[in-house]
Amino acid sequence: MNLTKTLMASTALTVAAGMAHSDGHMASEMTIVSWGGAYSASQQNAYHTPYSEMTGVKIINDESSAEAVSKLRAMNEAGNVTWDVVDVVASDALRLCDEGLAMEIDPDTQLADAPDGTKASEDFGDLLVGDCFIPQIVYSTTVGYRTDLVGDTPPTDICAIFDTDAYPGKRSLEKRPIGNMEWALLCDGVEKDAIYDALATEEGQQKALDKLATIKDDVVWWSAGADTPQLLADGEVVMGSTYNGRLFSLIVEQNQPVAMLWDAQMFDLDGWIIPTGLSPERQARALDYVMFATDTQRLADQSKYIAYGPARKSSAPLVGKHAELGIEMAEHMPTDPENAKNTFLYNYEFWADYRDDIDAKFQAWLVK
């Protein structure tokens, strides 16, 4: 009979534990969705921990930003939105806003003013794209190269990607047209100002793909930000594009023989949205969190942990030293004048109109 008793007792215990465990702490918990890795760690240090200490709210990290759009659609359809605040890139925020999945935010009443009293709308300035998006950081997609594999003449401009004679070996590029098409046209001799006009035409798109075709056999295509750092550390590729914060971590924190090629870096924005369909209490708390996390000091704090530029103008002078290594962060920011001599800004309007079309062509070209 021993077995019976043990079985019954353990069933009763586990079920009871299950009940106790699950009858929610919803009231004091919020789920914040972000990208994971070093980026989530920087948010944890700069925003989540101080916010939890201040309010007692427990923050649960969900690392699902990569599929934020599809998951929010599913949640909306199921009538069960479990996320409170979501970190997305600006283009995803625009889509979510258009579909009514993200709530509109008025920067001047729902976000903090700068310490000198400047209104948030002015402090963020042009970076406030769309009505639902609260910018957090400026990051860039740029190229890193192995210093020990490029010989005596390290690359100085973006066209080194296409120069397999001077820099033989594999290179890693993102598995999407954005960025690659612009770089291809630039290196094919198109004037920088004329690139988007050219990309709007069939011939321009074909020209970019033809240029990419010259190195197609040498390209490793990546889809996660962690891929290129791994490939560079392995020496599998001689150069590759990825987010500048990942390269910073690779070079400065991991001491790998890699250097940055800031030329023609592609700026993009990342920030918060608040999903629609939250209960009034949860929405109020999400707004409270966002107001806290995007104030001038908090944005500057984040740059102690990762090399992404704060989105507020008023945060720039407050950017200090790396929290652990004690090096000046300003010179590692993509927005530093020394690094930002030749840049692109992700063209939201252009890609909103042409993305589906060019994406289809790019994917078809990839499998050819």
Added chain:
Amino acid sequence: MVALTPISRTAPSFYVPVVAAFGAFFGVFIGTGQGSTIGGVLGGAILMGVIAFVLTKVAKNERVSRWGLTLLLAIGGFALAGLPGLFVGAFFGWFFGFLIFWLYEGRYRAKVAPYLTPGQVLWHFSFRTLCGMIFFFLIAPIIIVMPLSFNAENFFTFTPEMLRFDPAGYSLKHYRDFFTNDAWQDAVKNSLYIAPVATLLSVSFGTLAAIGLSQPHVPFRRAIMAILISPMIVPLIISAAGMYFFYSRVGLQGTYIGVVLAHAALGIPFVIITVTATLVGFDNSLTRAAANMGANPVTTFFRVQMPLILPGVISGGLFAFITSFDEVVVVLFVGSAGQKTLPWQMFTGLREQISPTILAVATILVFISICLLTVVELLRRRSERMRGMSPS
């Protein structure tokens, strides 16, 4: 039998090509590593063919030849790839030395039955080689993970220090990260909380269902069985999407109970199948005898039937546990970040940040699985022995 098998030296036209074929096979790997697969194939074939001929026809002394070959290839390996190359080269030298004389002296014929035709002998050894290779390719990816988890760098890379066996190239920091990082520890807790409860539910319901379905008088047995087994057959992503929408409407999405129920549903088919299989050998007159002596059905079940079908219940429970413990698709849909399990954490870790902590976790999980399976197997043997089912 051994004495009856005639052993004689074979002709070079036989063993030289065979050795060359092996040389070509290993040459693929070395050649690919050095940048030219075809060069590796040709180089390996020619080199090994020539060596086989020289050792047997010119050197002749087996012991000296084999030691010489081991030394030669070890030096060659060292020249190509340093210290690890030395070991790999020495291994190849030992292997080819063995292979050449094994074929040349006709020793391969000694252990097989004398009446086999050459074709049957060939099949005998190719079958073994094939099995060995399948085993190797199944195990190799798991083995390779283990040394990498002791990497001192934060990448999936065999660093030069590691390859030199320099202690500085190794570190336990990824294990430390696993045991101190909150994200990983929460995931472990969630997994250890969800999997046992889900297993318990699967085992209870699965065993009852199996017993019910094994009664001959139950109507629509096959149809009910098919429905209960369906979570195993329907693609997981479809079950997961269905559960997501259903659980959302009834308020179970994003709760522990939701994840436990979902995992229980996935585990039940395994329990049903294993228990049904054990019930085939169960003699129903035992339950009738128990009833005849005044035991009620519950007592009969726990005191007569359960002990006899326990091995099936335990292995079903083990499968149910592993299903829940390894599952990532359903939990991504049905759970929310609060119920993040170990596989979920590994999945996001692999996608967002390629950190060897995942390898450390994988290594730990492999050892836990080995221990778990060993314990279950020992228990099973013990219970068989106690019931006198096996002679040992």
